[in-house]
Amino acid sequence: MKALKLLIPMEARKMPKQRLSGGAGGRRCAISSWTNDRDSYWKMMHKYIGSDVTSLVTLPVIIFEPMTMLQKMAELMEYCELLDKADECEDPYMRLVYASTWAVSVYFAYQRPWKPFNSILGETYEMVNHQGITFLAEQVSHHPPMGAAHCENEHFTYDISSKLKTKFLGNSVEIYPIGRTRVTLKKSGVMLELVPPPTKGNNLIFGRTWVDTLGEMVMTNLTTGDKVVLYFQPCGWFGAGRYEVDGYVYSAAEEPKIMMTGKWNQSMSCQPCDQEGDPLPGTELKEIWRVAPTPQNDKYQYTYFAHKINSFDTAPKKLLASDSRLRPDRYALEKGDMSKSGSEKSRLEEQQRAEKRTREAKGEQFTPRWFNMTNEIAPTPWGDLDVYEYNGKYAEHRAGIDSSSVAGETDVTSIEFNPWQYSSSSSQ
Structure with missing residues (x-):
């Protein structure tokens, strides 16, 4: 029933449950009740077919994982050493092999069927202490939900503006990654742009939920x-x-130079x-990447890196309250504690609505702290996208904290979550 609740509207969840009697008659009653419920759900959900259900349906905590959408964005950095190798590589085609393999590597983590929490407007996520990177993401828009992120180390910079579009198909949902992802390799100065494939969640209402990724991924050296x-x-x-990935690195003249093959849940290899x-x-397949070992019987099917994302060990000094x-x-x-999680989720969502009312009463627009909205509109295969750019203020903020003698004295676990632009919203 866990997967069933993913797309059940509020009115359906308020329906009283039928009491089941024991014995063989009880089993017949259970089957009859399940069949009746199934028919009722289908009748209520059929009107959503073809729609973006993210904004139409209230979601219960039971189908969530303890991670937010901003943290999910950071999972792409688990194998960021592949970008380091791309930067150090002198061969322009092998450079693309390493960079595109980095883009493939995250799909092993993305196959989890749990839903991350939607990020609150103004929420942030910071990550350090991993492969020398500094990662920052911010929720820059609520309607439509949008996140922006910037990551950097000595080898590369990474920038993304991202929002998701969904299409409910009955017992499945298609997820389209509307976004602009760009990576700049510092040694060569080349800029790479990524267009990822869509993802499909299967058996949302009936059957065992599973996730598949299908279609083309294109990475272009701009x-x-x-x-x-x-x-x-x-x-x-x-x-x-399932899981199989095949393709080629092409020259600007569209001549194949290197073939690539593998499975996104296992490894990727290449060959001239x-x-x-x-x-x-006279050439052989060369393995470029292999998925790292994972914890056994993990409740949320997390990788070790996913646990690091939730850990304060990867947090910087004096963590942002957002x-x-x-x-x-x-x-x-x-x-x-699902009961407390559900009540806190409702409380945060109401605070977000309260701040929106305050902002509208003042006639003001939300202004992100670490990213600026540009005048650029990026076309994607699934719709146009407003582009946000990193404004550089975070580096100044972090440098000031790191130079402070009291920077390490704050207990991050004692900080109250506060992404609100207006101080009154945090107490409502």
């Missing part, structure tokens, strides 16, 4: 015109083809090829 096109094979009957796309004689780790609903769910 400096040279070279590109990678990788095809994510959709899952066929009895799981045939001729103009027909066939492997060059940080996702500090959310009481997320933290309560992490501790297994």
Whole structure:
């Protein structure tokens, strides 16, 4: 019933449950009740088919994982050493192999069927102490929900403006990653742009929920015109083809240079090829990446890196009060207290609505703290996107804290979550 609750409207969840009697008659009653409920849910949900259900349906905590959308964005950095290798690589085509493999690597984590918490407007997420990177994300818009992120180390900078679009299809939902992702490699100065494939959640109402990624991923070197096109094979009957990824690195003249193959839940390899796309004689497949070991029997199917994302060990000194780790609903769910998580989630959502009313009464617009909205509109295969850019203020903020002699004296676990622009909203 966990997966069933994902798309049940409030009116359906208020329906009284039927009492079941014991014995064989009880089993018949249970089957009859389940069938009646199933028919009722279908009747109520059919009107949402084809719609973006994210904004139409209230979601219960039971289908959530203890992570927010901003933290989910940070999961792409688990194997960021692949970008380091891309920056150090002199071969322009192998450079794309490493960078595109980095983009593929996150899908092992993205196959989890749990839903992350929608981020509160003004919420942030900071991460340090991982491969030398500094990662910052901020929720820059509530309607539509949008996040922006910036990440940097000595080898690369990463910038993304992101929002999701969903399409409910009955027992499944398609998720379209409307966003602009750009990576600049510092040594060569080249800029890479990524267009990821869509994802599909299956068996949302009936059956075991599972996630598949299918279609094309394209990474383009905007400096040279070279590109990678990788095809994510959709899952066929009895799981045939699931996880498989194949494609080529192409020159600016659209000639195949390197073939790539693997599985997004396991590993990726590459091999030089001729103009027909066939492997060059005397060459062998070279493994580029392999998924790291994962915890056994983890409740949320988390990787070790996903646990690090929730840990204060990857938090900087004097953590921002708007940080996702500090959310009481997320933290309560992490501790297994679903009742408190649900009540805190409702309280935060009401505070967000209260702040919106205050802002509208003042005739003001929300202004992100760490990102600026540009005049640029980026086209994507699934719709246009407003582009936000990192404004550099966070680096100044962090430098000031790191130079302070009292920077390490604050107990981050004692900080109250506060993303609110108006101080009155935090107490309502």
